[in-house]
Amino acid sequence: MxxxxxxxxxxxxxxxQQAAAAPLSGFYTPPAEIPxxxxxxxxxxxxxxxxxxxxxxxxxxxxxxxxxxxxxxxxxxxxxxxxxxxxxxxxxxxxxxxxxxxxxxxxxxxxxxxxxxxxxxxxxxxxxxxxxxxxxxxxxxxxxxxxxxxxxxxxxxxxxxxxxxxxxxxxxxxxxxxxxxxxxxxxxxxxxxxxxxxxxxxxxxxxxxxxxxxxxxxxxxxxxxxxxxxxxxxxxLAVILQRIDGALIGGAIGFAINGMLARYPELHKAVDRVTSPAGRAMLDELSDECIGDVIIEHPFLKTSSMTIDGRSLSEHLAGIPEATPALAELRVGSLTPAAPxxxxxxxxxxxxxxxxxxxxxxxxxxxxxxxxxxxxxxxxxxxxxxxxxxxxxxxxxxxxxxxxxxxxxxxxxxxxxxxxxxx
CATH class of the missing domain: 3.40.50.1820 (Alpha/Beta hydrolase fold, catalytic domain)
Structure with missing residues (x-):
């Protein structure tokens, strides 16, 4: 994109070519008290x-x-x-x-x-x-x-x-x-x-x-x-993670896993068990990347390269009991919109x-x-x-x-x- x-x-x-880089300004720092x-x-x-x-x-x-x-x-x-x-x-x-x-x-x-x-x-x-x-x-x-x-x-x-x-x-x-x-x-x-x-x-x-x-x-x-x-x-998310594994933006799987780990801490030990040291390093690297970086640095990333047994992260998530309720809670469609x-x-x-x-x-x-x-x-x-x-x-x-x-x-x-x- x-x-x-x-x-x-x-x-x-x-x-x-004139686009210039700049560090994030202090504007992004919130006050100590949030309304x-x-x-x-x-x-x-x-x-x-x-x-x-x-x-x-x-x-x-x-x-x-x-x-x-x-x-x-x-x-x-x-x-x-x-x-x-x-x-x-x-x-x-x-x-x-x-x-x-x-x-x-x-x-x-x-x-x-x-x-x-x-x-x-x-x-x-x-x-x-x-x-x-x-x-x-x-x-x-x-x-x-x-x-x-x-x-x-x-x-x-x-x-x-x-x-x-x-x-x-x-x-x-x-x-x-x-x-x-x-x-x-x-x-x-x-x-x-x-x-x-x-x-x-x-x-x-x-x-x-x-x-x-x-x-x-x-x-x-x-x-x-x-x-x-x-x-x-x-x-x-479960269906999408399977689809994009190995696609041009396959690294976006890391964005999803990192986000899930932040809100579902019970997943940490399970994910650690199935990821290799290189896989954990990749998740950490992806947490500090933009989608353009994924395309340039990690195109067509396969998460099988990040696990201990060569199976994809999606396959592992499907077998992790702690992941099932998290993925269900994140799926859109359980409620009813009032607007068209x-x-x-x-x-x-x-x-x-x-x-x-x-x-x-x-x-x-x-x-x-x-x-x-x-x-x-x-x-x-x-x-x-x-x-x-x-x-x-x-x-x-x-x-x-x-x-x-x-x-x-x-x-x-x-x-x-x-x-x-x-x-």
Whole structure:
């Protein structure tokens, strides 16, 4: 994805060679006391977005770097950061101006991978502790929604930029960061909970928006959630870990394992028993890498190289009793969204399997949710290479004909939709 975004930026007139590295600023350091109120603004700082796209949104724009409160899996308060963009022009859709919260796709586990770090220039390159690259994958989506006149917040997720491990694909913490991002954006804009809201996410972001959709009735019932796009959603971590092992971004398995170990300490001894010293060293190395680093340094990583017996980490997890309840708790689909959800998935997605996305739609439909499921029939291109087969459907379903933007605009216009449509 870093390669794809670099192409977009270059085409938009941004010279990626000018991207400069910078250590994380003190902005990412939270205060000693975190507000107990979820979605409370902790601090903000001005941000100029220099990277441009050919839109009428008036970019470059002035944005705000924001830190707000959210909650960990156990309910304790924690700080999370993000980028807030106030629109320059009028809302182009029907109804009141909405708040759009964007949940990013996989960026990595190191603090420097936080989307807000790359947001100003579009791309960050660093040399310490080793060469590293991280792209603002959400430049296109944030630019489009900003051009339409929506207020936009892009969350960094828990543990990216801020202290602590990033709990990659954690259903509960991803949902909290997204929903509290809505509260924070509304607070910054000075608008109330009646403000219409839509959620946008693909891949890891699709899993986060899907989780937010099903947790919203209990966690943030005051929000006026109109619609959700969960594109290529990371819904069932167990299935995904099996699929991406040996794929271009196979190292992302390390992000998931590290995140699980942080919240399920009972897994530590079991994982230690099956990983080799080299495997444990690799998990530690991956905890400080971005997805671009994985592609450059560990492409097509097979976790069989990290275990004591040559079996994959996925095979071992399937046999670890402590892992079963953890993976079940992290799977999206056990609750019922109140707002309409569009789920899209590529039949030939080689990274986030189609079957688990379809199962999510079917689970929600069985519970009475309003779900539209669309299958992307893009044929397989270089299976295992991730970029064409996983990110190709994102571009088509997100921005192509009959896209996710149109679906969400219809929800904001209160065009009726009900029941389940499984295409």
């Amino acid at each position: 870093a390669v794809a975004i670099a192409v977009v930026l270059a085409g938009a007139g941004f010279d990626t 107990s109120e979820s979605g409370a603004i902790i601090k903000t700082a001005p941000m100029t977005i220099l990277a441009t796209l050919p839109t009428e949104s008036g970019w470059p724009v002035q944005a705000r770097h924001v830190m707000y409160s959210t909650r960990l899996q156990d309910g304790s308060p924690v700080a999370v950061t993000g980028t807030y963009i106030e629109p320059n022009g009028p809302w182009q859709g029907r109804g009141p101006r909405p708040t759009v919260v964007i949940a990013p796709g996989t960026s990595g586990q190191a603090d420097r991978c936080a989307m807000s770090v790359a947001f100003s220039t579009g791309l960050t390159v660093s040399a310490d502790p080793s060469p590293s690259v991280s792209a603002n994958q959400e430049l296109p989506s944030s630019a489009v929604w900003s051009a339409l006149g929506a207020r936009v917040l892009v969350t960094d997720y828990i543990g990216l930029g801020t202290p602590g491990i990033h709990t990659y694909a954690n259903r509960i913490e991803g949902a909290h960061a997204v929903l509290d991002g809505v509260r924070a954006a509304n607070s910054l804009a000075g608008v109330g909970p009646e403000t219409p809201v839509v959620l946008w996410g693909y891949s890891q972001g699709g899993g986060a928006t899907a989780a937010a959709a099903e947790l919203q009735p209990a966690y943030a019932p005051e929000l006026n959630l109109k619609g959700v796009w969960a594109g290529g959603p990371v819904a069932d 959800v569009l789920i899209t998935s590529g039949r030939n997605d080689d990274t986030v399997p189609y079957t688990q996305a379809r199962r999510l739609a079917e689970d929600w439909c069985a519970k009475g949710a309003t779900v539209t499921f669309r299958t992307n029939e893009l044929p397989p291109i270089l299976p295992g290479a991730t970029i064409p087969n996983h990110y190709g459907p994102e571009m088509i379903d997100g921005f192509g004909p009959d896209n996710a933007i149109t679906y969400l605009l219809d929800r904001l216009a209160d065009r009726p939709v009900s029941g389940c449509t499984l295409d």
